[in-house]
Structures are given as structure tokens and as C-alpha cells.
Amino acid sequence: MTIHFSEAVPFDLSESGSEYYQDAWIYDHDFRWYKQDAAFYRNMVGNLGGPVLEIGCGTGRLLVPWLKDGLTVTGVDLSGDMLERARQKIARLGKATAANATLLERDMRRLRLAPRFNVAVCAFNTMMHLYTHEDLAAFLGGVRRALLPDGTFLFDVLHPDFRWLMRDPAKRWSRIRFRHPHYGTWYHYTTNHYYDAHDQIAYIYVYHEPVDEKDGPSYVLRFGHRIFFPQELTYQLEAHGFEVENLFGGFDGSDLDLYSTSMVFICRRR
Ligand SMILES: C[S@@+](CC[C@H](N)C(=O)[O-])C[C@H]1O[C@@H](n2cnc3c(N)ncnc32)[C@H](O)[C@@H]1O
Incomplete structure (x- = not known):
């Protein structure tokens, strides 16, 4: 499955603010470094x-x-x-x-x-x-x-990083290749975000996509960060x-x- 939306846009934080924490294995894997x-x-x-x-x-x-x-x-x-x-x-x-x-x-x-x-x-x-x-x-x-x-x-x-906040929300960033902890196949990790300067909130998307389409599902996990x-x-x-x-x-x-x-x-x- 291909992810069709690529440009980061704001989303409802009460609904999706914590998607990243629904799968503790993925969280531990993504932040093992x-x-x-x-x-x-x-x-x-x-x-x-x-x-x-x-x-x-x-x-x-x-x-x-x-x-x-x-x-x-x-x-x-x-x-x-x-x-x-x-x-x-x-x-x-x-x-x-x-x-x-x-x-x-x-x-x-x-x-x-x-x-x-x-x-x-x-x-x-x-x-x-x-x-x-x-x-x-x-x-x-x-x-x-x-x-x-x-x-x-x-x-x-x-600490607010203006260069990061101003990144183009239509591009994918921080591409990493990794072996998926659930599927055991090769995946790409990419991310992008939209920064709402008025509310000081970065709407962050983390994409997980198999290198070969047949090797597992593509999915996106979203979370918000209030910038202080x-x-x-x-x-x-x-x-x-x-x-x-x-x-x-x-x-x-x-x-x-x-x-x-x-x-x-x-x-x-x-
Ligand atoms: C970035 S993780 C940090 C986890 C851990 N302290 C560490 O350093 O690895 C943020 C944690 O905050 C939790 N969290 C997010 N919103 C929360 C809330 N409103 N109340 C309690 N915990 C929340 C998430 O479920 C997640 O486990």
C-alpha cells in the first residue's frame, strides 16, 4: 500500500496527538539510539x-x-x-x-x-x-x-530550532532504512511536519514504508509538539x-x- 498524502497539514490533536505511543515496540525501536x-x-x-x-x-x-x-x-x-x-x-x-x-x-x-x-x-x-x-x-x-x-x-x-520549524512540509526528511521490528523486512522511515506559528504547535508525521511494497503495510504515525x-x-x-x-x-x-x-x-x- 502506498501512502497518498505527503504534505503535512494540521490535524485534531485530541484524536491523533498520541498515535506514536500506541505501539511501544515501534517507539522503543525508533528511539533506541x-x-x-x-x-x-x-x-x-x-x-x-x-x-x-x-x-x-x-x-x-x-x-x-x-x-x-x-x-x-x-x-x-x-x-x-x-x-x-x-x-x-x-x-x-x-x-x-x-x-x-x-x-x-x-x-x-x-x-x-x-x-x-x-x-x-x-x-x-x-x-x-x-x-x-x-x-x-x-x-x-x-x-x-x-x-x-x-x-x-x-x-x-x-529548544526552538527555526531552521527545523521552517522546513518545507511538502517534502520528506530524515530518511533512514531500518529492519522493521514486527515484520522483519526492510523499511524506510521518513518524517515531515507543519508548524502553526500562532498556536506554536508542530504537527509531526512519521512515515513507515516498506522498501519493497510486498514486504508489509505502509503507515503514518502522527503527534503534536507544542513549541516552548x-x-x-x-x-x-x-x-x-x-x-x-x-x-x-x-x-x-x-x-x-x-x-x-x-x-x-x-x-x-x-
Ligand atoms: C517522548 S515519550 C517519553 C517517554 C519516556 N519518558 C522516555 O524518556 O523514554 C512521551 C510519553 O508521554 C506520554 N504522554 C503523552 N501525553 C500524555 C498525557 N497527556 N498524560 C500522560 N502521559 C502522556 C506518552 O504516552 C509517552 O509515553
């Missing part, structure tokens, strides 16, 4: 100590090492499929370690957790799924309520009861500059 944040979060969380809350914990990429380090961890995610895969990874750690983990299928815009966490983490651009000011306010209020006084909130989101600017986020954090202790331009603690790809925030609950 992404490791640059792991040491940062492992060291920070290890030094601060638990209990730890991870919001948008996905398949447990960060949470599993924290459990191995002996921390007590609660993971929240909207996708049952992502949580199921996290559950399988946690089970392999053995009963005693697995007993320190709690996984909750919840929307991060509706966190209702008792104030018992020393650290809250929202990693790998998860907050970019908060598409409106109302979503962001509800989320920050929930995180603040879940933290103990003086608790720490750590997160990262992408540093001053905007700092203002929102302060307005919702957090103090920004540090804002880095990367997981190595470098200063934020025009070329930084990520914004890494270290915040304290006031």
Missing part, C-alpha cells in the same frame, strides 16, 4: 533521592535504572501499551526491586497525587504534549501538589509556584545558546 539524557537524570535523581515521580514514563527507559539504583518510583503515562512494556521490563528486575515501582495510567493534565515525592521528572519532550495554556497550568498545578515542600522538578523540552520558548516557560513556572534554579542548554550543563537543541530545567517547589 537516544541516550544522551540518561546519565544526567540518573545522577540528578540519585543525588536527590526518592520517592521519585516520572510523568510520561513511557516504556521505562529512565525509570528502570532508578529502580536498579534502589529508588522508589511512581510512573504515570496515558498509554496503556507503553506502560505494559514498562511493566515487563520492571518484572525482569526481580520481585524485591519491582515492589518499589508503581505504574499509573493517567493523564498528566489530571494528576491527583498526594504530596509525597521528593523529585518529579518529565523527560524527553513529554511536556511538548501540553498544547494549550490550560493544559500547561493544570499540569504544573498537579506536579506542584505532588511534590514535598522544597521538592525538585526536572524536565527537558526541545525559554522566557515563556520560566514565566509559567514562576506563576505556578516554582523557582527556576537552572536552565541549561544540554545535559552536560552547558549554557543555553542559539545552537542548543534542548532546554533542561531544574526547578524547586516554592
Whole structure:
């Protein structure tokens, strides 16, 4: 089957905002190379100590090492499929370690957790799924309520990259050839997006297509990313009861500059 639409256009985020997280195997496969944040979060969380809350914990990429380090961890995610895969990874750690983990299928815009966490983490651009000011306010209020006084909130989101945002939505980008984890055949991965500058939302399409048509289905997974600017986020954090202790331009603690790809925030609950 050939995919007939190629130009990225906006779509309904309430319907399709999370297609990418319906298949945890594909997610883990597509992001198996992404490791640059792991040491940062492992060291920070290890030094601060638990209990730890991870919001948008996905398949447990960060949470599993924290459990191995002996921390007590609660993971929240909207996708049952992502949580199921996290559950399988946690089970392999053995009963005693697995007993320190709690996984909750919840929307991060509706966190209702008792104030018992020393650290809250929202990693790998998860907050970019908060598409409106109302979503962001509800989320920050929930995180603040879940933290103990003086608790720490750590997160990262992408630093706006104007060259990327302005890419032609009618072209395909980032072509990669890979062996499909379900079908075992060769596939091409490509992507494109449409950026709505008014709402600050990038509507992102990820295409998976077999190199040879006979070798499996073609399909597209879509998700939205709210693009945040540093001053905007700092203002929102302060307005919702957090103090920004540090804002880095990367997981190595470098200063934020025009070329930084990520914004890494270290915040304290006031
Ligand atoms: C980019 S992944 C990050 C997963 C994991 N933290 C990691 O670093 O690999 C974003 C995660 O946020 C979850 N997510 C998206 N919107 C959410 C929402 N409204 N409430 C809770 N989780 C959500 C997705 O299901 C997905 O697992």
C-alpha cells in the first residue's frame, strides 16, 4: 500500500496527538539510539533521592535504572501499551526491586497525587504534549501538589530550532532504512511536519514504508509538539509556584545558546 498524502497539514490533536505511543515496540525501536539524557537524570535523581515521580514514563527507559539504583518510583503515562512494556521490563528486575515501582495510567493534565515525592521528572519532550495554556497550568498545578515542600522538578523540552520549524512540509526528511521490528523486512522511515506559528504547535508525521511494497503495510504515525520558548516557560513556572534554579542548554550543563537543541530545567517547589 502506498501512502497518498505527503504534505503535512494540521490535524485534531485530541484524536491523533498520541498515535506514536500506541505501539511501544515501534517507539522503543525508533528511539533506541537516544541516550544522551540518561546519565544526567540518573545522577540528578540519585543525588536527590526518592520517592521519585516520572510523568510520561513511557516504556521505562529512565525509570528502570532508578529502580536498579534502589529508588522508589511512581510512573504515570496515558498509554496503556507503553506502560505494559514498562511493566515487563520492571518484572525482569526481580520481585524485591519491582515492589518499589508503581505504574499509573493517567493523564498528566489530571494528576491527583498526594504530596509525597521528593523529585518529579518529565523527560524527553513529554511536556511538548501540553498544547494549550490550560493544559500547561493544570499540569504544573498537579506536579506542584505532588511534590514535598522544597521538592525538585526536572524536565527537558526541545529548544526552538527555526531552521527545523521552517522546513518545507511538502517534502520528506530524515530518511533512514531500518529492519522493521514486527515484520522483519526492510523499511524506510521518513518524517515531515507543519508548524502553526500562532498556536506554536508542530504537527509531526512519521512515515513507515516498506522498501519493497510486498514486504508489509505502509503507515503514518502522527503527534503534536507544542513549541516552548525559554522566557515563556520560566514565566509559567514562576506563576505556578516554582523557582527556576537552572536552565541549561544540554545535559552536560552547558549554557543555553542559539545552537542548543534542548532546554533542561531544574526547578524547586516554592
Ligand atoms: C517522548 S515519550 C517519553 C517517554 C519516556 N519518558 C522516555 O524518556 O523514554 C512521551 C510519553 O508521554 C506520554 N504522554 C503523552 N501525553 C500524555 C498525557 N497527556 N498524560 C500522560 N502521559 C502522556 C506518552 O504516552 C509517552 O509515553
